[in-house]
Amino acid sequence: MEFLVIQSLNGLASASSLFLVASGLSIIFGVTRIVNFAHGSFYMLGAYIAVTIIAAIGGQDALGFWTGILLAALIVALIGALVEVVILRRIYAAPELFQLLATFGVVLMIQDITLAIWGPEDKLGPRAPGFRSFVMIMGSRFPSYELFLIVVGPVVLLALWLLFNRTRWGTLVRAATLDREMVGALGVNQRLLFTSVFMFGSFLAGLGGALQLPREAVTLHMDLAMITEVFVVVVVGGLGSITGAYLAAVLIGLVHAFGIVLFPKSTLVLAFLVMAIVLVVKPYGLLGRKPSGHAARGQAIPEPLLSPADRPTKLLGAAVLAVLILLPPFLGDYGVTFMTELVIFALFAASLHFVMGPGGMHSFGHAAYFGLGAYGAALAVQWLAAPMAVGLLISPLAAGLAGLLFGWFCVRLSGVYLAMLTLAFAQIAWATAFQWVEITGGDNGILGVWPSEWAKPKLVYFYLALALAGAGIMALRHLIFSPFGFALRASRDALLRAEATGLNVQQLQWAGFTIAAVLAGLAGGLFAFFKGSVFPTYLSIPKSVDALLMVLLGGVQTVSGPIAGAFVFAGLEEQLVRITAYWRFVLGLIIVLLVMLFPKGLAGSVLAWRERQSGDRS
């Protein structure tokens, strides 16, 4: 009994920290529809800035300490405003999720800026004056600061409720969450509203970070650790619902607190299991409502109809292929391995594009299928002593089966909920690879997955990868312009009309999802034999994000986009790492600039430019 009470209190304390950050993210998403990856970075900045301020003004007394916390949150709010005004404001009209790309660029930049300013060492913040010690609860010592946090959560919840229900600004925010075009049409200054909402959300993130000082270390890894947890909380609670976010934070906090007692080795996966279960049972989260207004219409702007390549594009494609075939023999070993990697990534990105573009299903967890393909091949080699050919057959099969299983659940959802469910499944797959040590080797991975003798020369393997990846990409292209592809796009653009014409939308999407998984699995298998080893990182969030970046960078609405995106993104990263120690900053900056200059993606912008040209001529 005593243990239950104390552990519940521990869960509630963590819940308050989660809630502060999650509420900000939820508010920002509700109004701007931006999935703000940089929210975790604002949280981290809040903590770092608070450490510095409190040290500077001498936070030994209560006044100094709490002033420091508040100042830090305000500074983060200003940084948030800066990001919104300089970057995001310019790209609200871009396709959905494109802003996500920009915020990811911001994440990379803030990581390196923080490292440059505060250095690599972890920091331990001061304890809070007045809350330095503990109180006795049922015979156990319980930190008083944790009690303070337990109170902070509901207090902030109440304050937010008052703000949103009793002030004009709050009413506007709620209205914009429901239908922002309508709010704009009624004469509300949208720019100001968006900036102020973004500022306010950032303030909450900064406050959440600053309030962590007395209980947690300040580190360079806080940002990404927090953002995944907070995504879970926001989605479980229901996007845009503040009360839901609090309930979800409590749920996740308690699951953690008791999970470590019941399943001490499975802490990684618990939160995502909860999310998967909640989304399967309640597709819009605990307190979320089915979106109406602009949110229900989905795509901010209608997607242009994909058209088969015209003559110049075909010629360009043929030229690129010719270069890919003819150039490598003259490149030397390293050039060849680099090209091999690009070709494999192109297939990976193309498979994600298939499910995102024509399929209209955003996936945040596509690495699951890439990784399961790689593990399928590696496990076959390790446990069945299978040759490479068999391994390469097993990888799409394994990924396809996973796609079949996960897809069945995913296609029942839409929008960001679907995306988060894909993420949950990917995390479950990742945690399995990570923790089922006897079979998968855990984080040390599986080594010695080298190609068969005949394919060992790097050039031969390149051509093998080119042939398989090329065939995969061509198959996807073919599918997009087949009746199946048209039906898939009809389901995306006009759900009701598609159903009215007798299309079984869910089955179509399920098939599309599985096909994408199969080809991602093939890419994973090729990657496994190419690297000679597989690791849980192949299924991890960063791999999914990489694929997402490639597709978005290239342009979702073009068929050639993902290929261009894969080449540009992987190529950039590879080159930057060689040039500068601050490659994350430069990469982030380039991503942000590309997003602002080419809001349709690289290939999309080229197409648009060509259309304008031909339009001028006629």
Place this chain on the structure above:
Amino acid sequence: MRLDRRHFVAGSAAALALPTLVQAQGAPPIRIGEINSYTAQPAFLRPYRNGWELAVEQINAAGGVLGRKLETVFRDDGGKPEDAVRLAGDLINAEKVDLLAGGFLSNVGLAIADFANQNKRLYVASEPLSDALVWGKGNRYTFRLRPSTYMQAAMLVEEAAKLPAKRWATVAPNYEYGQSAVKWFKELLKAAKPDVEFVAEQFPALGRIDAGATVQALEAAKPDAIFNVTFGADLINFVRQGNTRGLFEGRLVASMLTGEPEYMDPLGAETPVGWIVTGYPYQDIATPEHTKFREAYRARFNDYPRLGSVVGFDTVMAIAAAITKAGTTDNEKVIDAMKGLKFMSAFGPVEFRAIDHQATLGAYVGRTAVKDGKGVMTNWRYADGAKYLPSDDVVKTLRPQ
């Protein structure tokens, strides 16, 4: 990393001047390809790189190796083993390096080691602790400098076995290093003291410890003593919650790596007192070779060395010694020279064992204390790595022959 302007300018000038300098001398430099997780693990790897560069400068100032200068090509794997493999290919094929070195995370080290085996190229692993690197997945081409998980656990077991504690609880990050450390600690302690029992184990995810709940779960088991493997941010959170909740009062704690300045310094005045730890009391080690190293480091970087600095420094010294012994940079001959290679580290004489390619570099074992608001080690002694390895017969069963 602290760089004053003078050093910065001097360093840049040296970097710019180096290629021409070398060409002027005629002999091409010996090139080392170094791969590490610089952006993912900066706290450990910045001091490491300083130590590395200090060693290279010292060797080159003394005329280089075999009359040739040493030159390093650094690469950042970002903590991703698959990228490390690509970079290893880059270093060998495009940069034409003579050998590979580096690695911090165990999976990155294992990936490079497997690559080295496949491509038949020497790889001197500096940091990765995984036992698999020299045992389960050991190969002809891979050598490892740092004392492994097994060795560090064995050092702590020696002390833990002297304690009266019978009921032990463990807390370790949930990945290979944490799991192996707990496995060895349990196995070795039970062998040394059959009446101990393990009453609780916690495996928080690396970097994600829910410290309050973890402390409470350990407390609930009422152990006599705790074996801790967490480090970095997890350790800080664990210590703060444990201090407030009284977990450590009246309990003995044996703790891996906690005495290393990288992990102890951030704890400051909250460093727990009386823990048995492995680490590096840089202030107090007064052997001539260490004093020389420490003062050179201080003069060069205006900072004190961390354990990473020692590892970086010693890796270069080991490589230089191997090439000198081989009398050539021929890959296979240097590998033969590495087997049984004796060289002088900052901690004293060290040997790369021929039987499993593990170096006998040791660690310092002592108790934690707080002095002037900083964590320090007291009552420490040097535990020579050679004494904390299993017998040759056991090693032969662990390593593929």
